[in-house]
Amino acid sequence: MPSRWEVLLPVPAPEAVRLEHLHAVVSRWFDRTTADHHGNAKGYTVSPLRDGEHGPVVEIGIIDDPLTDSLLTRAAPGTRVRLGRTVLTLPEGPRQLAATPWTGLLQRGGRHAWCLRFDTPLTFRRGNRFTPLPAPTPILGSLRATWRNFAPASVGDLDLDLSRDPVWVTDIDGTNEVCKVNGLTVSGFVGRVRIACDAADPIARSVDQAIGLAPFSGVGAYTTRGFGVTRIESGW
16 A cells, blocks of 8 residues: 655754665665665655654655565664764654555546646656656656556556657746755756646546555655655645
8 A cells, every 4th residue: 555654863963864864774674685775666765854743754655565564663663773974763663644545546537637746856867867847748657657566466557658648737836956866966846737638538547546646656766865755736
């Protein structure tokens, strides 16, 4: 079941915690082998630190069902973690923020327009180059790939033919942010995009199902390094 969690990280200086530090901690909880660590398809996402009710928290999305048990076991209260030069003990276990069953995503439908808010830079990778353009086809292509990689066999494939160009941008409001990741310059879009589908069902239904995955899977590249954190807004 796709889900979203937060883990309290009571660091004394949150501003000193880099995305690389968070990635290193969370990847140890989930990546059991070297192949897992270097694989392209990840069943989890990692947000930058944000303010929580009791201190700084990292938000984690899970799309690969078995990883939920890994999170609850490896991020249990009392676990020691290192964030750069800071070593701390987790005072409490992960707290679930949201979840939806795959069958719930299958039941989505009836919408022909969506507003997506990208809270952290959205970027798409082409080799060692990056584009911040929030175009519908790469957005939906990212979500379709995640669905195909991690949806249980009982759920089935997401039948979404993007070659027909079924979705277009109606409104956009945001900025371009430039970041450094492992020595690479990464441009990303932060803001809101409203997209609409001119096609009838079943295409519009498949688009709605794909978009329902976005708050858990993120969108685009580097989602395990804080990029592509996505929210669905009710309207523009």
